[in-house]
Structures are given as C-alpha cells and as structure tokens.
Amino acid sequence: MRLYTRRSACTTLAALAFAVPATLSACGGSREPVNLAEQNSQEAPSIDFFSPMEKIDPDALNTAREAGGMTIDMAEEQTGISVVYNTYTAENYQDKTYDDVCLERARASQDDLYLLNPDVTVALGREGLLADLSGLPAAANLREVVRAANTIDGRLVAIPQEVVAYGLFLNMDIFKECQLAVPNTPEEFIACCKALREAGYEAPVGANRWWLETFVFAQAYAEMYNGGDVEAEVAALNAGQTRYSDYLRPGFEFLKELIDEGYVDAEGASTSEAFEGPGEGQAFLDGECPIVMAYWGAANTETAYGKPPFAMEVVGFPSDLGQMPVLSVTGYGVLEQARHRDEALEVLNVIVSDEALELYSEINRVISPSENVKVECIDALKPLNALVEEGKFVLASNAGMDVEQWGNVCLIVRDLLGGASVEACMEALDKLQEDALSAQ
Known part of the structure; x- marks a missing residue:
C-alpha cells in the first residue's frame, strides 16, 4: 500500500x-x-x-x-x-x-x-x-x-x-492499410474484427479488466438517451416494470461473440491494468493491436496515447443508432x-x-x-467531440437509477471474461434489481 x-x-x-x-x-x-x-x-x-x-x-x-x-x-x-x-x-x-x-x-x-x-x-x-x-x-x-x-x-x-467521454481509439494507419471504414454498428464492428484477423492481427481489440462495459452501455441505452423518455424509462426500471437485463442483454451477447471469436483476449483482459505494464496500451502503441477503448483525456497525455507513432482517431462505440460515445x-x-x-x-x-x-x-x-466553457480539442478527438456536441451519447452513470450501473456492470462483464454465460450474467443483473426493489 x-x-x-x-x-x-x-x-x-x-x-x-x-x-x-x-x-x-x-x-x-x-x-x-x-x-x-x-x-x-x-x-x-x-x-x-x-x-x-x-x-x-x-x-x-x-x-x-x-x-x-x-x-x-x-x-x-x-x-x-x-x-x-x-x-x-x-x-x-x-x-x-x-x-x-x-x-x-x-x-x-x-x-x-x-x-x-x-x-x-x-x-x-x-x-x-x-x-x-x-x-x-x-x-x-x-x-x-x-x-x-x-x-x-x-x-x-x-x-x-x-x-468524461469514452470512445474507441483506432490506429488509422492500420485501417487505411486494410482498406477498412470506421465501423458504426455492431455488425460492422464484427466484420471489421474479422478483416483485421485475416490481415494478421490475432486479437484486434485490446482490452483491460475495466472498460469493456462501454460496449454494453452503448448498445443498451442508445435509444433511451437518444429520443427516448429518459425519466419515464428510469422510473419504470426503478419500479421493476422493466428489467435492466432486457436493456443490457444485446451488449453482453455482442461481447460474448467478441470473446468466443478471439477478437478480445479474455485471459489477458481479465488481469490487464489500463496503461500499466505490457498490456493492451503498449500493444496499441506498438502497432500490434488496432483498436483499444479509453477515455477522452488519454488522447491528450503522454502517460497514455497522447503521442502515438501513427494517425489516430477516437470514435464512438457501435450501436444500432451508429457510433455512440459513453459518458461517465x-x-x-x-x-x-x-x-x-x-x-x-x-x-x-x-x-x-x-x-x-x-x-x-x-x-x-x-x-x-x-455550459459556458468551450475548448478546441485535438484532431484525433474531433469525431468523438462532434457526437457529444450533437447530443448523441449514452450515460454509463446515472444516479437516478436504483441499480448503480458503472461499477456493477463492470464486475459482471468480468464474470463473462472468466467464462460465465450470458444467461448467468443476466441472472446477476436481475438479482441486483430485485435487491434494489426489496430495499425500497
């Protein structure tokens, strides 16, 4: 300590x-x-x-x-x-x-x-x-x-x-070399990973034990925060009229596919610390891993990805509504x-x-x-910033929800990395919701 x-x-x-x-x-x-x-x-x-x-x-x-x-x-x-x-x-x-x-x-x-x-x-x-x-x-x-x-x-x-806006950090030199467009939907992202694998990148998506839940949130809450009645939907969740598992299931199924196909190294991600040691961060900087996920500030600091030796873009996570930043x-x-x-x-x-x-x-x-403070961002962040300024994003932390999202979903995603089934993960979410309802 x-x-x-x-x-x-x-x-x-x-x-x-x-x-x-x-x-x-x-x-x-x-x-x-x-x-x-x-x-x-x-x-x-x-x-x-x-x-x-x-x-x-x-x-x-x-x-x-x-x-x-x-x-x-x-x-x-x-x-x-x-x-x-x-x-x-x-x-x-x-x-x-x-x-x-x-x-x-x-x-x-x-x-x-x-x-x-x-x-x-x-x-x-x-x-x-x-x-x-x-x-x-x-x-x-x-x-x-x-x-x-x-x-x-x-x-x-x-x-x-x-x-804090989370997004996907892309090595655009590799994307250009492989003639790949930036993916917008889950289906496009899977196809992109398949093409990168065929190009020789064994695990195209670098991950650590903390931030894979961003993929889940982007798909789970895209409609809620972009055209939905947020207050009414949160109230229904808090009353038990709807289930968090119904929102989050597609994201967990998506992650399970990434893991099963080997596009994410589950064993490595289970113990990897963000930016620490020989994990996904170094692999990204070395050009061995084309995609990682991180927060906005990581693009600005030399302790993370502030000066990569390649062209970099930070974009939103895939969802049915297109690229989606995740805000915490x-x-x-x-x-x-x-x-x-x-x-x-x-x-x-x-x-x-x-x-x-x-x-x-x-x-x-x-x-x-x-609302009064505006700052020009670096070029790499402009795609993500444009989405946020447009009002296109999801929240990964909403204090109005009786079941805390950021920490709980992170822990359940770790279970998925450890071999748990999607159904077991959904049962864990339902148990959290039941406990919250019992505490009311």
Whole structure:
C-alpha cells in the first residue's frame, strides 16, 4: 500500500481520478487506511482532500494532475483555506480498489472533500453522506447531463471538472492499410474484427479488466438517451416494470461473440491494468493491436496515447443508432458531516467555477461540465467531440437509477471474461434489481 499526504497543490493532485475510474487500486491487507494529515488548531484553516493517484509513481508527469493542482492553488488563494492531500495507490490488480478505500474513509468521516468515481458517488449519495451542492453559485452553470448523472433524490451530490467521454481509439494507419471504414454498428464492428484477423492481427481489440462495459452501455441505452423518455424509462426500471437485463442483454451477447471469436483476449483482459505494464496500451502503441477503448483525456497525455507513432482517431462505440460515445459523469463530493464542511464547500465552489474550469479545460483540452466553457480539442478527438456536441451519447452513470450501473456492470462483464454465460450474467443483473426493489 502507498498512502501519500501532501500540501503542495501544483505538483501533487491526481485530478484525473474520475476520468480513469478503474485504473486505481489500493492494498487489501489487514492494515486499515489511516489519515496521515494532522490538523493543527494553531494553523490557518485547512481541509482534508482524498484523491487517488492514476499512476504507481506519484511524481509521474501528468498534465491533468498539474491542471487540477492549479485549480486547487486558485481556491487556496481566493479562500485562504489550505488543502491537505491524502492520496492512495497500489502495486497490482489484486489489491483493494481505490473505491473500497474511499468508501471506508468517507463512512468514517476521515476527510472533508473527495474525488469520487460513479459507483461511490451513488453509494454515498444514497446513504445520505454527501452534502447537497445545488446551492453553490458554480452549480448554476452546469450542463444538464451533469445534473442528471449526479442528482439523487433531488440532491446534487457531486460536480466534476470534466465530462468524461469514452470512445474507441483506432490506429488509422492500420485501417487505411486494410482498406477498412470506421465501423458504426455492431455488425460492422464484427466484420471489421474479422478483416483485421485475416490481415494478421490475432486479437484486434485490446482490452483491460475495466472498460469493456462501454460496449454494453452503448448498445443498451442508445435509444433511451437518444429520443427516448429518459425519466419515464428510469422510473419504470426503478419500479421493476422493466428489467435492466432486457436493456443490457444485446451488449453482453455482442461481447460474448467478441470473446468466443478471439477478437478480445479474455485471459489477458481479465488481469490487464489500463496503461500499466505490457498490456493492451503498449500493444496499441506498438502497432500490434488496432483498436483499444479509453477515455477522452488519454488522447491528450503522454502517460497514455497522447503521442502515438501513427494517425489516430477516437470514435464512438457501435450501436444500432451508429457510433455512440459513453459518458461517465462524476467528480468532487463533500461529506455532509465533515469536520470542515463549510470550508470544503467554499473551496469546491472555486474549483468548479467557470474561471477554474476554463483553466483546467484549456490545459487538458477536455469537455467542461459548465455550459459556458468551450475548448478546441485535438484532431484525433474531433469525431468523438462532434457526437457529444450533437447530443448523441449514452450515460454509463446515472444516479437516478436504483441499480448503480458503472461499477456493477463492470464486475459482471468480468464474470463473462472468466467464462460465465450470458444467461448467468443476466441472472446477476436481475438479482441486483430485485435487491434494489426489496430495499425500497
């Protein structure tokens, strides 16, 4: 286990955490997480902030971390409140996840401000542990999709610094060499994988143990979020009138076909960490794997795919409605019973202000949660950005759904990678829904 406590905002904040919700792990031994930051009553006001490291090396160069730190610097300067960082990472995929540690710390009120992944936002929000942020002045500028994704029982419980869009990263040199068009539908994607296999690419789709569920969400919720009555459909799911398994089945059947045909290396994906070690990330950069899935920010940073040695495009996932970006929207939350709740809210209001978001978005070139902040993206991201700006996307994290999607579907997809049948996966989804209904 590695637990870091820092004070210097500009060099230490791992602000990319909500953009990489599953690359972050923590140690699972008998040692309980501890807060190394001791408040000194004689010092200036301060708050405790818990966030993950997106890399094993806490000092690795990452522009997103630097940009996040700059917004914290801005908040410290404007409020006079110091921010004490507690960060957590681990050595391998078998260790306890950052989410597990975050839940433990939040339930024990160890920190004031948290950087939360979607499943943790839902869990803590439903437990009533997160403060309502809707009264913050900065909250008035949020995109509607951000509100929808982070509102629980009428309470806005988290605000991000970016809207995280997931897409397919394509090696366009290989696509051009194989005379392949970018696939739009599941059928076209399967045909594309078959052609790439015939061209010598044994496993055309590089995958890790976290993000294959993006294929499922794109197919499951394309119609709901693009022309459907979202509020009515979510209400029907929460009432048990419709089943999540009916929505998600086509995506699981699609993934099963990719696995059975060997287009996805199930064994490798089961243990691969995103961007870590000799996994799909390195294979993609080496030109051995034509397709990977990742979040928007990975195209901008050198720690991921920021400077590939080939032409790259980031596009949406295949669905019956065409290419579909998958959005995961989460972010910062403040504990309702935090020791320094008011100070944390004051700091957060600066971090998510238009001024700070403008700085953050300009440096990271990401989609801002504020309706007022627009940033030009790099060429590789323009296909994905055009879809998002058109309003064509699905949400992978919707706090209004009684069954949390991002984390639960990820775990069930791992069962599929391990050999579970589609029917067994559907039974697991139905069980989650039954449990949610019983808890009402």
